[in-house]
Amino acid sequence: MAQRFGIIWNPTKIEGDELRDAVTAAVPADTELMWWETAADDPGRAMTTEAVRAGCDVVIAVGGDGTVRTVAEILASAENAPALGIVPQGTGNLLARNLGIPIGSIPNALKVIAAGNERRIDMGWTRTDDAEVETGFLVMVGFGLDAHMLAETDDDLKSKAGWLAYVAAMGRAVTASETVDFHITLDGGEQQLLSGHTLLIGNCGDIQGGVTLLPDAVVDDGRLDLLLISADNVSQWLQTLRTVVWDNGIRRLLGGDDETVSIDFAQHLTGETIAVALPGPVPFEIDGEEAGDISQLAVRVQPGALRVLS
DSSP: OOOOEEEEEEETOOOOOHHHHHHHHHHTTEEEEEEOOBBBBBSSSSHHHHHTTOOOHHHEEEHHHHHHHHHHHHHHHTTTEEEEEEEEOSSOOOHHHHHHHOOOOOHHHHHHHHHHHEEEEEEEEEETTTOSSSSSEESSSEEETHHHHTTTHHHHHHHHHTTHHHHHHHHHHHHHOOOOEEEEEETTOOOOOEEEEEEEEEEEOOOGOOOOTTTOOOOOOOOOEEEEEESSSSHHHHHHHHIIIIIIIIIHHHHHHSSSBBTEEEEEEEEEEEEEEEEEEEEEEEETTTEEEEEEEEEEEEEEEEEEEO
């Protein structure tokens, strides 16, 4: 039976003719294709809504993490929503990395979509301060230094200098950190007072460079994982880096103990709902994109929110 595919693509990431040729070559000849470009004032919300109303069986997001997240927000809120296909064309491509979707090859990503193998994954939702609506996320949200210490380490430097690239990023982080005391409530329980400069809340935990920030995060377990970082000098940052990269990364890949290691400066928590109250505004990010300063944060998980082709 012929299917209808809707393609939501970011024209700043790829040439239209190249994409059309690749899609036409990858899908069955009787597939009906519908095309929508994102725009500067709409990264895909209206386009995805139209695709759902048009009865598309699959909606393919072609672009970076922002495009994928915007498309996913609409699909996760739609009744009888189409499946989500991803053709990663950004710099981070974090969800694609976590799902094992090919990066750097449009034809290979399209082959995954054409194969039609679906996986249900969770989606996170966050509401900040006095916002009237929630914003969705697929990978992680956070305040403070967030994933910048590692995720934004220069890829070219990583390929040439290896560990030295992370040390350089750590050095920038040391000078930028500012610890704050804040209140947190997990799953409606007792409010806790914690201290740190960075809090990550993630649906999945892998970032660029093969680094895993949240080793227990599973994209379909119905939970969110947290990492609180409070290192404030070179020695503490070195211990934190070792814990993230070695104890909870390489060592586990080599068949070591699967239990996540926490230290005083890098604590791991988990929950389905999280509420955070900060003493003042701090920088906030959603899936690696700046989202302004916040002082209040509410986060929840929507289990099995999306059917993803992966």
